[in-house]
Amino acid sequence: MPTRKPLLPDVARRTAAWCGVLLLVAGVAAVAIWLCVALKTAVTPVLLALLGTALLGPVHRWLTGRKVNRSVAAGLTCALLVAVGGGAGYIVVTALVDTGDQIVASLKDTAQWVIDHFDIEGVANVDDLADNAKGLVEKFGASAAGGLLTGISLIGSLVTTGVLALLLTFFFLRDSDRAVSLAHTLAPRGTGDLVEAMGRRAFEAVEGFMRGTTFIALIDALCITVGLLILRVPGAVGLGALVFVGAYIPYLGAFISGAVAVLVALADRGLVIALWTVGVVLAVQVLEGHVLQPVIQSRTVQMHPAMIMIALTAGASVAGLLGMLLAVPVCAAAFGVIGELRKGYEAEHGGVPEGP
Numbered sequence: 001m002p003t004r005k006p007l008l009p010d011v012a013r014r015t016a017a018w019c020g021v022l023l024l025v026a027g028v029a030a031v032a033i034w035l036c037v038a039l040k041t042a043v044t045p046v047l048l049a050l051l052g053t054a055l056l057g058p059v060h061r062w063l064t065g066r067k068v069n070r071s072v073a074a075g076l077t078c079a080l081l082v083a084v085g086g087g088a089g090y091i092v093v094t095a096l097v098d099t100g101d102q103i104v105a106s107l108k109d110t111a112q113w114v115i116d117h118f119d120i121e122g123v124a125n126v127d128d129l130a131d132n133a134k135g136l137v138e139k140f141g142a143s144a145a146g147g148l149l150t151g152i153s154l155i156g157s158l159v160t161t162g163v164l165a166l167l168l169t170f171f172f173l174r175d176s177d178r179a180v181s182l183a184h185t186l187a188p189r190g191t192g193d194l195v196e197a198m199g200r201r202a203f204e205a206v207e208g209f210m211r212g213t214t215f216i217a218l219i220d221a222l223c224i225t226v227g228l229l230i231l232r233v234p235g236a237v238g239l240g241a242l243v244f245v246g247a248y249i250p251y252l253g254a255f256i257s258g259a260v261a262v263l264v265a266l267a268d269r270g271l272v273i274a275l276w277t278v279g280v281v282l283a284v285q286v287l288e289g290h291v292l293q294p295v296i297q298s299r300t301v302q303m304h305p306a307m308i309m310i311a312l313t314a315g316a317s318v319a320g321l322l323g324m325l326l327a328v329p330v331c332a333a334a335f336g337v338i339g340e341l342r343k344g345y346e347a348e349h350g351g352v353p354e355g356p
Contacts, residue, residue, distance in 0.1 A: 239264065
């Protein structure tokens with residue numbers, strides 16, 4: 001009996017198969033994102049706790065390695081988190097509050113300088129522009145924090161989220177040794193080892209990202225603060241604090257904080273000092289991109305800058321500022337899982353998959 005000729009050529013069938021896979025993955029991802037948004041009150045503390053666990057994991061392992069009880073070690077680690085995080089937050093907020101008016105005044109002077117020197121006509125008063133900008137910031141902040149309000153005040157919601165995240169961090173640290181057995185229990189039959197490897201790889205990626213980003217943010221903020229102090233730019237400590245906070249949002253945070261520093265220098269110290277400030281910011285960015293990033297984050301999942309920008313945009317559209325903060329570590333974990341799956345396939349079949 002003659003063999004039946006396929007209706008479509010091989011290329012078309014492969015393309016259709018890949019389209020089906022992509023539609024299935026996109027559907028699952030859309031449902032997962034929808035569930036996260038619908039359950040954001042519970043999901044947010046869990047994600048923050050995972051970031052805290054990734055950041056403090058080495059401290060907890062160091063304590064347990066010296067025969068400290070796991071619960072005691074987790075409690076001490078969380079206490080260290082509260083002390084360091086609270087102290088750093090106090091320094092950052094105090095610096096921004098003390099120098100905030102000075103920075104805003106400098107930005108107003110910069111806007112007026114641009115209007116005067118470029119002879120721009122028909123532009124609204126600088127104070128009006130500042131008020132409009134403030135209104136836009138408040139509107140954006142309200143939309144970004146809208147997911148956390150849910151009928152209670154913003155302060156109460158933030159406190160509740162922080163307390164829940166801290167408690168979950170304690171339990172994640174204390175019971176991290178049970179994660180392997182839990183993965184094997186929940187995984188389908190015969191896939192326990194793969195699920196364990198995927199979980200370990202994803203957590204290692206997030207852990208490396210959090211440790212590396214914190215260390216790089218500290219170095220960036222210190223270097224830029226010293227440079228601004230040498231140049232006698234007003235509000236140097238507050239600008240350095242802004243650099244530290246912005247470092248957790250890759251590329252975009254560094255660009256915004258650096259631009260603010262340059263504008264403040266232009267308004268208060270003139271064009272020459274502003275150019276020197278540009279040099280300081282660029283030097284720090286070069287140091288970060290060519291030395292700190294390759295050395296400190298060499299063990300994390302390396303993502304292309306375009307992929308990071310897409311992740312930041314998607315995170316902002318889903319959850320505002322919180323989404324921008326969580327976008328890159330979530331993508332790092334996803335790339336870690338994909339890399340583990342690819343490595344398992346290559347080990348099993350001796351090559352890379354060609355198609356569905």
